[in-house]
Amino acid sequence: MNSSIRRIASTLAVACVLLAGCAGTPSRVDPFEPWNRAMYSVHEVVDGNVIKPIAQTYVKVTPEPVRTGVSNFYGNIDDLFTGINHVLQGKKERAGDDFGRVLLNSTFGILGIFDLASEMGITKDKTDFGITFGKWGAPQGPYLFVPLFGPTTVRDGTGWVVRLYTGPIGYIDNVPLRNWLIALGYLDTRAQLLSAESVLDAAALDKYRYLRNAYLRARRYQVYDGKPPPEEEEE
Amino acid sequence: MIYRWVSILFAAALALTAQAQAQEAPDALVKRVSEDVLQTIRGDKDLQAGNQAKVKQLIESKLAPHFDFARMTALAMGRNWRSATPEQQKTLSDEFRTLLVRTYSGALSNYRDNTMDYAPLRSNPGDTDVIVRTSVRRPGQAPVQIDYSMAKTPDGWKAYDVIVAGVSLVTNYRDEFNDAIKSSGVDGLVKMLADKNKGPTPK
Numbered sequence: 001m002n003s004s005i006r007r008i009a010s011t012l013a014v015a016c017v018l019l020a021g022c023a024g025t026p027s028r029v030d031p032f033e034p035w036n037r038a039m040y041s042v043h044e045v046v047d048g049n050v051i052k053p054i055a056q057t058y059v060k061v062t063p064e065p066v067r068t069g070v071s072n073f074y075g076n077i078d079d080l081f082t083g084i085n086h087v088l089q090g091k092k093e094r095a096g097d098d099f100g101r102v103l104l105n106s107t108f109g110i111l112g113i114f115d116l117a118s119e120m121g122i123t124k125d126k127t128d129f130g131i132t133f134g135k136w137g138a139p140q141g142p143y144l145f146v147p148l149f150g151p152t153t154v155r156d157g158t159g160w161v162v163r164l165y166t167g168p169i170g171y172i173d174n175v176p177l178r179n180w181l182i183a184l185g186y187l188d189t190r191a192q193l194l195s196a197e198s199v200l201d202a203a204a205l206d207k208y209r210y211l212r213n214a215y216l217r218a219r220r221y222q223v224y225d226g227k228p229p230p231e232e233e234e235e
Numbered sequence: 236m237i238y239r240w241v242s243i244l245f246a247a248a249l250a251l252t253a254q255a256q257a258q259e260a261p262d263a264l265v266k267r268v269s270e271d272v273l274q275t276i277r278g279d280k281d282l283q284a285g286n287q288a289k290v291k292q293l294i295e296s297k298l299a300p301h302f303d304f305a306r307m308t309a310l311a312m313g314r315n316w317r318s319a320t321p322e323q324q325k326t327l328s329d330e331f332r333t334l335l336v337r338t339y340s341g342a343l344s345n346y347r348d349n350t351m352d353y354a355p356l357r358s359n360p361g362d363t364d365v366i367v368r369t370s371v372r373r374p375g376q377a378p379v380q381i382d383y384s385m386a387k388t389p390d391g392w393k394a395y396d397v398i399v400a401g402v403s404l405v406t407n408y409r410d411e412f413n414d415a416i417k418s419s420g421v422d423g424l425v426k427m428l429a430d431k432n433k434g435p436t437p438k
Contacts, residue, residue, distance in 0.1 A: 068374065068375055071375050072375050075375055075376075115374075115375055118374070118375070123372075123377075123378065124375070124376065124377045124378075125377050126377035195342070195345045198341045198342075199338060199341055199342045201341075202337050202338040202340075202341040202342075203334070203338040203404070205408070205411055205415075205427055205428070205431055206411055209410070209411055210407060210408075210411070213402075213407045213410065214402045214407055217401050217402045217403070217407070218400050218401045218402050220401065221400060221401020221402070222400075222401065226380060226401065228401065
Protein backbone atom coordinates (compact mmCIF):
# COMPACT_ATOMS: atom_id res chain seq x y z
CA MET A 1 0.00 0.00 0.00
CA ASN A 2 1.01 3.55 -0.74
CA SER A 3 3.61 4.67 1.78
CA SER A 4 2.57 8.30 1.70
CA ILE A 5 -0.99 7.40 2.59
CA ARG A 6 0.35 5.25 5.34
CA ARG A 7 2.42 8.16 6.59
CA ILE A 8 -0.58 10.46 6.56
CA ALA A 9 -2.61 7.87 8.38
CA SER A 10 -0.06 7.35 11.10
CA THR A 11 0.46 11.10 11.47
CA LEU A 12 -3.28 11.41 11.91
CA ALA A 13 -3.33 8.64 14.46
CA VAL A 14 -0.50 10.30 16.40
CA ALA A 15 -2.30 13.64 16.18
CA CYS A 16 -5.44 12.02 17.59
CA VAL A 17 -3.53 10.59 20.52
CA LEU A 18 -1.77 13.89 21.18
CA LEU A 19 -5.02 15.78 20.98
CA ALA A 20 -6.78 13.33 23.23
CA GLY A 21 -3.94 13.74 25.72
CA CYS A 22 -4.52 17.44 26.23
CA ALA A 23 -8.27 17.23 26.66
CA GLY A 24 -9.39 20.16 28.73
CA THR A 25 -13.13 20.10 28.13
CA PRO A 26 -15.02 23.19 27.05
CA SER A 27 -17.67 20.88 25.55
CA ARG A 28 -18.08 17.20 26.12
CA VAL A 29 -18.38 16.21 22.49
CA ASP A 30 -15.98 18.75 21.05
CA PRO A 31 -13.14 19.44 23.48
CA PHE A 32 -10.91 20.71 20.68
CA GLU A 33 -13.38 23.16 19.26
CA PRO A 34 -10.92 26.05 18.78
CA TRP A 35 -8.48 23.78 16.93
CA ASN A 36 -11.28 22.17 14.93
CA ARG A 37 -12.66 25.54 13.94
CA ALA A 38 -9.23 26.59 12.73
CA MET A 39 -9.05 23.39 10.68
CA TYR A 40 -12.52 24.09 9.35
CA SER A 41 -11.39 27.51 8.15
CA VAL A 42 -8.37 25.98 6.47
CA HIS A 43 -10.67 23.47 4.83
CA GLU A 44 -13.07 26.14 3.59
CA VAL A 45 -10.25 28.08 1.94
CA VAL A 46 -8.56 25.11 0.27
CA ASP A 47 -11.73 23.27 -0.62
CA GLY A 48 -13.63 26.37 -1.71
CA ASN A 49 -10.85 27.62 -3.96
CA VAL A 50 -9.51 24.39 -5.39
CA ILE A 51 -11.45 21.19 -4.76
CA LYS A 52 -15.01 22.43 -4.99
CA PRO A 53 -14.50 24.23 -8.34
CA ILE A 54 -12.91 21.07 -9.74
CA ALA A 55 -15.85 19.00 -8.51
CA GLN A 56 -18.32 21.47 -10.01
CA THR A 57 -16.51 21.39 -13.34
CA TYR A 58 -16.46 17.60 -13.23
CA VAL A 59 -20.24 17.56 -12.75
CA LYS A 60 -20.72 20.11 -15.54
CA VAL A 61 -18.55 18.47 -18.20
CA THR A 62 -19.13 14.79 -17.48
CA PRO A 63 -22.34 13.20 -18.79
CA GLU A 64 -24.54 11.86 -16.04
CA PRO A 65 -24.30 8.16 -17.05
CA VAL A 66 -20.51 8.39 -16.84
CA ARG A 67 -20.65 9.93 -13.38
CA THR A 68 -23.14 7.29 -12.27
CA GLY A 69 -20.76 4.59 -13.52
CA VAL A 70 -17.89 6.15 -11.58
CA SER A 71 -20.01 6.39 -8.42
CA ASN A 72 -21.13 2.80 -8.86
CA PHE A 73 -17.54 1.61 -9.23
CA TYR A 74 -16.57 3.11 -5.88
CA GLY A 75 -19.96 2.25 -4.41
CA ASN A 76 -19.21 -1.40 -5.17
CA ILE A 77 -16.09 -1.22 -3.01
CA ASP A 78 -18.21 0.44 -0.30
CA ASP A 79 -20.64 -2.46 -0.57
CA LEU A 80 -17.79 -4.89 0.10
CA PHE A 81 -16.89 -3.04 3.29
CA THR A 82 -20.53 -2.67 4.23
CA GLY A 83 -20.79 -6.47 3.99
CA ILE A 84 -17.65 -7.02 6.06
CA ASN A 85 -18.95 -4.66 8.72
CA HIS A 86 -22.38 -6.23 8.76
CA VAL A 87 -20.65 -9.54 9.48
CA LEU A 88 -18.68 -7.89 12.29
CA GLN A 89 -21.95 -6.48 13.61
CA GLY A 90 -23.58 -9.92 13.50
CA LYS A 91 -26.06 -9.04 10.76
CA LYS A 92 -25.48 -12.06 8.58
CA GLU A 93 -28.54 -11.79 6.38
CA ARG A 94 -27.88 -8.21 5.48
CA ALA A 95 -24.22 -9.11 4.84
CA GLY A 96 -25.41 -11.81 2.45
CA ASP A 97 -27.24 -9.17 0.43
CA ASP A 98 -24.17 -6.93 0.45
CA PHE A 99 -21.84 -9.67 -0.76
CA GLY A 100 -24.43 -10.78 -3.30
CA ARG A 101 -24.45 -7.22 -4.64
CA VAL A 102 -20.65 -7.18 -4.87
CA LEU A 103 -20.51 -10.53 -6.68
CA LEU A 104 -23.20 -9.57 -9.15
CA ASN A 105 -22.01 -6.05 -9.80
CA SER A 106 -18.31 -6.95 -9.99
CA THR A 107 -18.96 -9.57 -12.67
CA PHE A 108 -22.04 -8.88 -14.76
CA GLY A 109 -21.93 -5.24 -13.70
CA ILE A 110 -18.37 -4.95 -15.08
CA LEU A 111 -16.23 -4.06 -12.04
CA GLY A 112 -19.20 -2.45 -10.39
CA ILE A 113 -19.78 0.18 -13.06
CA PHE A 114 -23.36 -0.98 -13.47
CA ASP A 115 -25.46 -1.45 -10.37
CA LEU A 116 -27.45 -4.43 -11.64
CA ALA A 117 -28.17 -5.63 -8.11
CA SER A 118 -30.27 -2.57 -7.33
CA GLU A 119 -32.23 -3.09 -10.50
CA MET A 120 -32.88 -6.64 -9.39
CA GLY A 121 -34.16 -5.38 -6.08
CA ILE A 122 -31.18 -6.13 -3.83
CA THR A 123 -31.05 -2.80 -2.08
CA LYS A 124 -27.89 -1.03 -1.18
CA ASP A 125 -27.01 -0.37 2.43
CA LYS A 126 -24.15 1.45 4.07
CA THR A 127 -22.17 0.93 7.21
CA ASP A 128 -18.52 1.18 8.16
CA PHE A 129 -15.88 0.37 10.77
CA GLY A 130 -16.76 3.40 12.89
CA ILE A 131 -20.31 2.11 13.30
CA THR A 132 -19.04 -1.40 14.04
CA PHE A 133 -16.73 -0.06 16.77
CA GLY A 134 -19.70 1.88 18.14
CA LYS A 135 -21.83 -1.24 18.24
CA TRP A 136 -19.03 -3.01 20.05
CA GLY A 137 -19.31 -0.31 22.69
CA ALA A 138 -16.53 2.10 21.73
CA PRO A 139 -17.51 5.68 22.56
CA GLN A 140 -17.23 8.31 19.83
CA GLY A 141 -14.39 10.11 21.53
CA PRO A 142 -13.71 13.75 20.72
CA TYR A 143 -15.06 15.27 17.54
CA LEU A 144 -12.46 16.14 14.93
CA PHE A 145 -12.68 18.19 11.79
CA VAL A 146 -9.99 17.14 9.32
CA PRO A 147 -9.37 19.49 6.37
CA LEU A 148 -10.18 17.89 2.98
CA PHE A 149 -11.64 14.91 4.77
CA GLY A 150 -14.45 16.36 6.82
CA PRO A 151 -16.16 15.73 10.12
CA THR A 152 -15.13 12.67 12.10
CA THR A 153 -14.33 11.55 15.62
CA VAL A 154 -11.52 9.57 17.15
CA ARG A 155 -13.58 6.39 16.78
CA ASP A 156 -14.82 7.01 13.24
CA GLY A 157 -11.42 8.31 12.15
CA THR A 158 -9.82 5.12 13.40
CA GLY A 159 -12.37 3.23 11.33
CA TRP A 160 -11.27 5.18 8.29
CA VAL A 161 -7.63 4.38 8.91
CA VAL A 162 -8.54 0.67 8.99
CA ARG A 163 -10.41 1.11 5.73
CA LEU A 164 -7.47 2.95 4.13
CA TYR A 165 -5.11 0.12 5.01
CA THR A 166 -7.39 -2.61 3.77
CA GLY A 167 -9.08 -1.05 0.71
CA PRO A 168 -8.48 -2.93 -2.56
CA ILE A 169 -7.23 0.12 -4.46
CA GLY A 170 -4.22 0.30 -2.14
CA TYR A 171 -3.11 -3.11 -3.40
CA ILE A 172 -2.84 -2.10 -7.04
CA ASP A 173 0.83 -2.31 -8.05
CA ASN A 174 0.64 0.06 -10.97
CA VAL A 175 1.39 3.28 -9.11
CA PRO A 176 0.01 5.84 -11.58
CA LEU A 177 -3.19 3.82 -12.03
CA ARG A 178 -3.59 3.50 -8.30
CA ASN A 179 -3.09 7.21 -7.71
CA TRP A 180 -5.54 8.14 -10.46
CA LEU A 181 -8.12 5.83 -8.95
CA ILE A 182 -7.62 7.39 -5.53
CA ALA A 183 -7.94 10.88 -7.01
CA LEU A 184 -11.05 9.99 -8.99
CA GLY A 185 -12.62 8.40 -5.92
CA TYR A 186 -12.00 11.58 -3.98
CA LEU A 187 -13.49 13.67 -6.76
CA ASP A 188 -16.53 11.41 -6.97
CA THR A 189 -17.16 11.72 -3.24
CA ARG A 190 -16.73 15.47 -3.33
CA ALA A 191 -19.08 15.82 -6.30
CA GLN A 192 -21.73 13.80 -4.51
CA LEU A 193 -21.49 16.13 -1.53
CA LEU A 194 -22.22 19.27 -3.58
CA SER A 195 -25.97 19.15 -3.06
CA ALA A 196 -25.72 18.30 0.65
CA GLU A 197 -23.34 21.19 0.97
CA SER A 198 -25.79 23.64 -0.57
CA VAL A 199 -28.35 22.50 2.00
CA LEU A 200 -25.81 23.17 4.73
CA ASP A 201 -25.15 26.63 3.30
CA ALA A 202 -28.86 27.39 3.23
CA ALA A 203 -29.73 25.97 6.62
CA ALA A 204 -26.87 26.77 8.94
CA LEU A 205 -26.42 29.89 10.99
CA ASP A 206 -23.03 28.57 12.05
CA LYS A 207 -21.91 25.99 9.53
CA TYR A 208 -19.24 24.45 11.72
CA ARG A 209 -21.72 23.79 14.46
CA TYR A 210 -24.62 22.68 12.30
CA LEU A 211 -22.35 20.17 10.59
CA ARG A 212 -20.97 18.89 13.88
CA ASN A 213 -24.43 18.43 15.39
CA ALA A 214 -25.75 16.74 12.27
CA TYR A 215 -22.72 14.47 11.95
CA LEU A 216 -22.80 13.28 15.54
CA ARG A 217 -26.57 12.71 15.52
CA ALA A 218 -26.51 10.84 12.22
CA ARG A 219 -23.73 8.55 13.44
CA ARG A 220 -25.50 7.93 16.73
CA TYR A 221 -28.66 7.06 14.83
CA GLN A 222 -26.75 4.49 12.78
CA VAL A 223 -25.09 2.88 15.78
CA TYR A 224 -28.54 2.38 17.33
CA ASP A 225 -30.06 1.11 14.06
CA GLY A 226 -32.38 4.06 13.74
CA LYS A 227 -33.74 3.80 17.29
CA PRO A 228 -31.44 5.92 19.45
CA PRO A 229 -32.39 6.42 23.10
CA PRO A 230 -33.37 10.01 23.84
CA GLU A 231 -30.44 12.35 24.26
CA GLU A 232 -29.84 13.93 27.61
CA GLU A 233 -30.05 17.64 27.05
CA GLU A 234 -26.82 19.52 27.58
CA GLU A 235 -26.68 21.95 30.49
CA MET B 236 -73.34 20.51 -22.00
CA ILE B 237 -69.76 19.48 -21.69
CA TYR B 238 -69.03 22.62 -19.70
CA ARG B 239 -71.61 21.65 -17.19
CA TRP B 240 -70.12 18.22 -16.78
CA VAL B 241 -66.71 19.69 -16.37
CA SER B 242 -67.91 22.09 -13.72
CA ILE B 243 -69.77 19.36 -11.85
CA LEU B 244 -66.68 17.16 -11.94
CA PHE B 245 -64.58 20.06 -10.79
CA ALA B 246 -66.91 20.80 -7.91
CA ALA B 247 -66.95 17.13 -6.95
CA ALA B 248 -63.18 17.02 -7.04
CA LEU B 249 -62.98 20.08 -4.84
CA ALA B 250 -65.43 18.62 -2.35
CA LEU B 251 -63.45 15.38 -2.28
CA THR B 252 -60.19 17.17 -1.69
CA ALA B 253 -61.69 19.22 1.12
CA GLN B 254 -63.04 16.08 2.71
CA ALA B 255 -59.80 14.23 2.22
CA GLN B 256 -57.92 17.02 3.94
CA ALA B 257 -60.26 16.99 6.92
CA GLN B 258 -60.10 13.29 7.60
CA GLU B 259 -56.93 12.05 6.00
CA ALA B 260 -54.75 9.85 8.19
CA PRO B 261 -51.23 11.17 8.80
CA ASP B 262 -49.45 8.47 6.80
CA ALA B 263 -51.88 8.86 3.90
CA LEU B 264 -51.29 12.60 4.00
CA VAL B 265 -47.50 12.23 3.87
CA LYS B 266 -47.79 9.82 0.97
CA ARG B 267 -50.22 11.94 -1.02
CA VAL B 268 -48.23 15.15 -0.57
CA SER B 269 -44.85 13.48 -1.26
CA GLU B 270 -46.06 11.77 -4.42
CA ASP B 271 -47.76 14.94 -5.59
CA VAL B 272 -44.57 16.98 -5.12
CA LEU B 273 -42.40 14.32 -6.80
CA GLN B 274 -44.78 14.14 -9.77
CA THR B 275 -44.75 17.90 -10.08
CA ILE B 276 -40.95 18.01 -10.08
CA ARG B 277 -40.66 15.17 -12.60
CA GLY B 278 -43.02 16.94 -14.94
CA ASP B 279 -41.42 20.37 -14.81
CA LYS B 280 -38.07 21.21 -16.37
CA ASP B 281 -37.90 24.56 -14.60
CA LEU B 282 -38.18 22.91 -11.20
CA GLN B 283 -35.47 20.41 -12.10
CA ALA B 284 -33.22 23.24 -13.24
CA GLY B 285 -33.71 24.85 -9.84
CA ASN B 286 -35.84 27.86 -10.81
CA GLN B 287 -36.06 29.34 -7.32
CA ALA B 288 -39.28 31.29 -7.78
CA LYS B 289 -41.09 28.19 -8.99
CA VAL B 290 -39.61 25.95 -6.33
CA LYS B 291 -40.65 28.40 -3.66
CA GLN B 292 -44.15 28.54 -5.08
CA LEU B 293 -44.34 24.73 -5.05
CA ILE B 294 -43.28 24.62 -1.41
CA GLU B 295 -45.66 27.36 -0.35
CA SER B 296 -48.62 25.81 -2.13
CA LYS B 297 -48.08 22.11 -1.48
CA LEU B 298 -45.78 21.57 1.49
CA ALA B 299 -45.91 24.52 3.86
CA PRO B 300 -49.66 24.18 4.66
CA HIS B 301 -48.92 20.82 6.28
CA PHE B 302 -46.32 22.11 8.72
CA ASP B 303 -46.88 23.72 12.10
CA PHE B 304 -44.15 26.35 12.04
CA ALA B 305 -44.93 27.83 15.45
CA ARG B 306 -44.53 24.43 17.05
CA MET B 307 -41.33 23.81 15.10
CA THR B 308 -39.91 27.07 16.35
CA ALA B 309 -40.93 26.23 19.91
CA LEU B 310 -39.23 22.87 19.56
CA ALA B 311 -36.05 24.42 18.20
CA MET B 312 -35.93 26.89 21.08
CA GLY B 313 -36.64 24.43 23.85
CA ARG B 314 -37.28 26.03 27.21
CA ASN B 315 -36.42 29.51 25.90
CA TRP B 316 -39.67 29.57 23.93
CA ARG B 317 -41.65 30.43 27.04
CA SER B 318 -39.41 33.34 27.89
CA ALA B 319 -40.27 35.03 24.58
CA THR B 320 -43.22 37.41 24.36
CA PRO B 321 -46.09 36.50 22.00
CA GLU B 322 -44.84 39.13 19.50
CA GLN B 323 -41.33 37.72 19.65
CA GLN B 324 -42.73 34.23 19.19
CA LYS B 325 -44.59 35.38 16.10
CA THR B 326 -41.51 37.06 14.62
CA LEU B 327 -39.33 34.07 15.44
CA SER B 328 -41.78 31.66 13.82
CA ASP B 329 -41.92 33.79 10.67
CA GLU B 330 -38.14 34.01 10.41
CA PHE B 331 -37.66 30.31 11.13
CA ARG B 332 -40.30 29.46 8.56
CA THR B 333 -38.48 31.53 5.95
CA LEU B 334 -35.22 29.80 6.81
CA LEU B 335 -36.72 26.32 6.49
CA VAL B 336 -38.48 27.14 3.23
CA ARG B 337 -35.24 28.46 1.79
CA THR B 338 -33.40 25.36 2.91
CA TYR B 339 -35.95 23.13 1.22
CA SER B 340 -35.93 25.25 -1.92
CA GLY B 341 -32.26 24.53 -2.44
CA ALA B 342 -32.71 20.80 -1.95
CA LEU B 343 -35.91 20.04 -3.78
CA SER B 344 -34.72 20.29 -7.37
CA ASN B 345 -32.43 17.31 -6.87
CA TYR B 346 -35.34 15.04 -6.02
CA ARG B 347 -36.33 14.11 -9.56
CA ASP B 348 -34.78 10.64 -9.51
CA ASN B 349 -35.90 9.82 -6.00
CA THR B 350 -38.54 7.31 -5.11
CA MET B 351 -40.17 7.00 -1.72
CA ASP B 352 -41.07 4.02 0.41
CA TYR B 353 -43.64 4.41 3.16
CA ALA B 354 -43.48 2.27 6.28
CA PRO B 355 -46.81 1.15 7.74
CA LEU B 356 -47.93 3.51 10.48
CA ARG B 357 -47.68 2.15 14.00
CA SER B 358 -50.27 3.91 16.06
CA ASN B 359 -53.52 3.47 17.94
CA PRO B 360 -56.80 4.91 16.67
CA GLY B 361 -57.01 7.62 19.34
CA ASP B 362 -53.42 8.87 18.93
CA THR B 363 -52.93 12.56 18.34
CA ASP B 364 -49.16 12.43 17.95
CA VAL B 365 -47.47 9.99 15.59
CA ILE B 366 -44.25 9.42 13.66
CA VAL B 367 -44.64 8.70 9.96
CA ARG B 368 -41.62 6.83 8.65
CA THR B 369 -40.51 7.02 5.05
CA SER B 370 -37.34 6.29 3.19
CA VAL B 371 -36.00 7.89 0.08
CA ARG B 372 -34.27 5.83 -2.54
CA ARG B 373 -31.83 7.45 -4.92
CA PRO B 374 -30.13 5.56 -7.73
CA GLY B 375 -26.78 4.13 -6.67
CA GLN B 376 -27.15 5.17 -3.03
CA ALA B 377 -28.26 3.56 0.19
CA PRO B 378 -31.78 4.68 1.16
CA VAL B 379 -32.15 7.62 3.53
CA GLN B 380 -34.71 7.51 6.34
CA ILE B 381 -36.98 10.52 6.66
CA ASP B 382 -39.36 10.57 9.62
CA TYR B 383 -42.09 13.11 10.20
CA SER B 384 -43.36 13.83 13.70
CA MET B 385 -46.98 14.82 13.30
CA ALA B 386 -49.71 16.07 15.57
CA LYS B 387 -53.44 16.22 15.05
CA THR B 388 -54.79 19.76 14.89
CA PRO B 389 -58.23 21.18 14.09
CA ASP B 390 -57.17 21.61 10.44
CA GLY B 391 -55.76 18.15 9.91
CA TRP B 392 -52.45 16.54 10.77
CA LYS B 393 -49.44 18.84 10.78
CA ALA B 394 -45.77 17.94 10.84
CA TYR B 395 -43.71 19.60 13.56
CA ASP B 396 -40.40 17.83 13.05
CA VAL B 397 -38.56 16.28 10.12
CA ILE B 398 -35.79 13.85 10.92
CA VAL B 399 -33.41 13.02 8.07
CA ALA B 400 -31.13 10.04 8.77
CA GLY B 401 -31.47 10.70 12.46
CA VAL B 402 -30.87 14.44 12.19
CA SER B 403 -33.78 16.64 13.16
CA LEU B 404 -34.00 19.70 10.92
CA VAL B 405 -35.51 21.43 13.94
CA THR B 406 -33.64 20.40 17.07
CA ASN B 407 -30.32 20.53 15.24
CA TYR B 408 -30.63 24.27 15.87
CA ARG B 409 -31.32 24.03 19.57
CA ASP B 410 -27.88 24.57 21.08
CA GLU B 411 -27.17 27.36 18.62
CA PHE B 412 -30.44 29.08 19.49
CA ASN B 413 -29.72 28.64 23.21
CA ASP B 414 -26.32 30.25 22.88
CA ALA B 415 -27.65 33.14 20.80
CA ILE B 416 -30.28 33.84 23.45
CA LYS B 417 -27.77 33.52 26.26
CA SER B 418 -25.41 36.03 24.69
CA SER B 419 -27.81 38.51 23.13
CA GLY B 420 -31.35 37.65 24.17
CA VAL B 421 -34.38 36.66 22.15
CA ASP B 422 -34.03 39.79 20.02
CA GLY B 423 -30.47 38.77 19.28
CA LEU B 424 -31.73 35.47 17.90
CA VAL B 425 -34.40 37.25 15.86
CA LYS B 426 -31.72 39.45 14.35
CA MET B 427 -29.48 36.47 13.63
CA LEU B 428 -32.27 34.69 11.76
CA ALA B 429 -33.31 37.82 9.92
CA ASP B 430 -29.74 38.49 8.80
CA LYS B 431 -29.39 34.92 7.58
CA ASN B 432 -32.65 35.20 5.65
CA LYS B 433 -31.58 38.47 4.06
CA GLY B 434 -28.37 36.91 2.78
CA PRO B 435 -28.05 35.56 -0.75
CA THR B 436 -29.71 32.25 -1.50
CA PRO B 437 -26.80 29.87 -1.87
CA LYS B 438 -26.80 27.90 -5.10
